[in-house]
Amino acid sequence: MAVQQTRTARLEARISPDTLSVVKxxxxxxxxxxxxxxxxxxxxxxxxxxxxxxxxxLSMEDQRALMEAILNPPEPNEALRKAADAYKRLVTESR
Incomplete structure (x- = not known):
């Protein structure tokens, strides 16, 4: 049995007579x-x-690239190491 919800909002739209005929x-x-x-x-x-x-x-090529990155992640570069260090300091200081 369908549960009927109380209607509490109104939505109005202007449509062409042809569109109204199709909807009807x-x-x-x-x-x-x-x-x-x-x-x-x-x-x-x-x-x-x-x-x-x-x-x-994802395309098949992108799926393979994602799988490869997950299974064989690259070593973190200098920017990532700096970001991780900054994050660790921020988290430590906020405690």
Whole structure:
């Protein structure tokens, strides 16, 4: 059974009559009101957008380079050693 949430906010948008006709038709096909259809479609699109930002897509070449860097990391250079030392001093001083 679906849990219906209390609606507490309003969203308005101006769309062309042609777009409204398409949205109305799609809502009819799903047996929903236009409002319910638009809210569901917006929520699905928003969720998909959020999920896509959490996924890193790499080419095969980049996957191999990442794997190589993880399995065989390079020795730290001078700049990294200085940064690590500065961080250690900062953490020690802040205690």
């Amino acid at each position: 038709r799609a809502a009819e096909i799903q047996g929903r009101s236009v409002s319910d259809f638009v809210v569901a479609a917006a929520q699905e699109a928003a969720q998909r957008t959020i999920e896509e930002t959490a996924i890193i897509r």
